Amino acid sequence: MNYHLNEHKTGYSNLLIAIFLTILTVVTRVPFVSKYLFEWDSVNFALSFNKYDIAMQQPQSPGYILYVYLGKVVNSIFHDPNTTMVFISIIFSILTVLLVYFLAKQMLSQKIAIISTLLLIFSPIFWFYGEIATIYPVESFLAVLIVYTSYQILRGKTRFIYISALTLGIAGGFRQELIIFMLPLWLYCLHHHFKDIRRLSTSFIIFIVSIMLWAVPTVLFAGGLKSYMVSSGHFAASFKTTSAFFGAAPTTHILMDTALLSWLILGVGFVTAIILVFFLLKKWKTILNFEMVKNPIFMILLLWILPELLFQIFIPLSKPGYILTYLPALLIIAGYAFNFLSSDLSRKFSVSPKSILGCLLIITIILNGVYFLYPYHFNSEETWETPVSQMNESQKIELGIDMLAMYNYEKIYKNDKNTEMHIQTILELSNSDPGSTMVVVRDITREDQGFSWRKSSYYLPASDNYYFLDYENSQFKSAKMTSNVSVFYEKNDQISGFENETVVIPVNSSIKRIVWIMSDKSEFFKEVQSKIGLKVINLPNGLKIYYSDINGTDMNVKINNFIFKTSQT
Structure with missing residues (x-):
């Protein structure tokens, strides 16, 4: 009787929290949405809703076929590609927040789940991309979904062996790199079942078939494999402008890694970044202890973050949106760090942990909100169309700050x-x-x-x-x-x-x-x-x-x- 009563209370509590998180995400997004297509890729996607043609960069390679056809369906309602994509960004921002809550609750606790989701909602980078016509909120949700379905395997829900395989395969139809970067995590969650040949074989078949469902149409629409590879060549070629391993100047590579660091700080928020550094300094011996590899939660978070982060360090990319794949993992860790710090400070200053935690969260949310909403105007717009070689030093500094540190509503x-x-x-x-x-x-x-x-x-x-x-x-x-x-x-x-x-x-x-x-x-x-x-x-x-x-x-x-x-x- 008590078990069913507690289960009912838990379900009711989850429903109220989910409603609150949804409303909070909506009210912080809708007033600030972009009115025009934000960037080059936004136009590519908009054109693809009318005619899918990778050779014409509609959209850019590798094709994102499932995102395009999702956009086609939604656009049949709105009849405006910018509105369509912004709507999709907001919806998937909500779904990401909700899924992070349930994942963090299962992994750690309800308190840490609530902290993590609040940090995610007010993350400047996550907030920024939830306001514009872009694919990155969809990618963020799919990454969390892959982690969630894979984690269920470790919780003993064997049917998720098949569900996670389907999720991972289908996710590639939205962004292909998700398969590459999330595959180690999925394989780790499967390894406990390596003796169950039948289930493993079936899951790999589902995985391959789910990839073929979008890969075959993508290649056919591109005019065949050869044409598809030609259309996709520019993506690898772009590495030459950012990575020293592909011929870029070492100074450019260092600059791009500096940009990545600044985007990570913006992604988690300034206060959160400080708390994470404090937490790592405090717990570094525990984190580096080899025994931690036996902790499945630690391994899942590590395999969620590390593959793509290492890729972005060695092969730098040009947009902060790429960090949204693993940003939720960083903020789940941040939720744990906030809880740890509040307890630690409570013992030192004889103040209740709830009071300290509340103050830390309020300060973080206010500062992130001010950063995102305050109309900074430090940069000169005329530098946007001035070649870098023609800029003076102050203009280069302004441009650098704008590109590294300014991702807000004013932008x-x-x-x-x-x-x-x-x-x-x-x-x-x-x-x-x-x-x-x-x-x-x-x-x-x-x-x-x-x-x-x-x-x-x-x-x-x-x-x-x-x-x-x-x-x-x-x-x-x-x-x-x-x-x-x-x-x-x-x-x-x-x-x-x-x-x-x-x-x-x-x-x-x-x-x-x-x-x-x-x-x-x-x-x-x-x-x-x-x-x-x-x-x-x-x-x-x-x-x-x-x-x-x-x-x-x-x-x-x-x-x-x-x-x-x-x-x-």
Whole structure:
């Protein structure tokens, strides 16, 4: 009788906590969502909802086919890709929070579970990605789901041998690297059943079949394995810009690892980072004791964090969103550390552990909230479109802080305002006739907050949209241009690309003006100014839009190695 009563109370308590966590996540997300597609990849996903084509970067490789088709379903309701993806981000933020609560409760205690989920909800990085059109909250949830289903195996629930295999395999259809990084954890949870050949064989069959369910369609849609591998080549090539092991400068590698450290600190929160360091210094002998390998909870957390963290240290990646795979594990450890510290301080100062814990949590939440919501304005937006080689030292510091330490609502707001201002300004220049305007976008330092070619193509589809790369502005690409130049073109969802020593840019007789999104500190700018002529529009945030009125002028002008030539249509 008492057992059933306690079980009912526990279920009721879990329900109330789940409702509270859901409401808290919703009210901290909905008021601050982005209004426009945030970055290059966001546009790729948005375009893929209409037409799935990896070769056209719709989306970028490796394809994310299950995320795209989830987006297609949701988009049939909203009919707006940005709203669709933001909605998905919020929903999966909620699901991640709830699953972390139940996982941490099973692993440690209800108190630690509540602490961990509060830290996760107010984690600046987790909060930031829950507000924009991105896949990372989905990836975070799937990582937790893999851990949760795998942990159930260790709890003696043998049916989860099959459920976890299915979960791990299907997760790869959303993000393929989840299979690689979470496989050691899954195998560890299976090792207790290594003598049960029948169950293990069945689980591996389920695992392989669940991978094939999304891998085969992905390859077929890409036009076959060879075409798929070609489309996916740029991902590995990108390592050349960040990893010293693939040819990047050691200073660049160190800079990227510094960025990773800053993102980890932002991910857990400033106070939490200090508490974690204190906890590690206090318990390092216990943690390094070889006997800890016999502790399944320790091993699960270690195998959850270590594979991807080591990869990111040696092969640095360019976005803080990648840490969301293992951030929940760090915050479960942080929940334990908060509980430990409050008990430790209670003994020293004769104050109740609850009071200390409450103060620590309140301070953490307030500081994280201030960081995320306060409208910092220390950086100069004009540096977003200034080549790094042309920046002075103070601008480099501003840019570095912005890229390493600023992931908050102000960043989302500025992105929205910049996108909106560029669209409205270009439409006004076109007299609401986008077909009369050619838009030429140069590579910019900040593709997310500037106005990238991908955004221009998406929001101004009726214009001729060009993206230029040459020796001067390709320093962040996997292969810096030398003698050749590269051009990408898009209009009305039709994409083409060219690379050669010189590239002819056809200027139709219907084109009345060329809009230039470029730095005024480049040689390219000087050539345009002297050979074609420029007018300038100063935007409120310090950025500038340049344009040239050509109005049917017969053109045959060489700018760098791009030849603008009038063509009759």
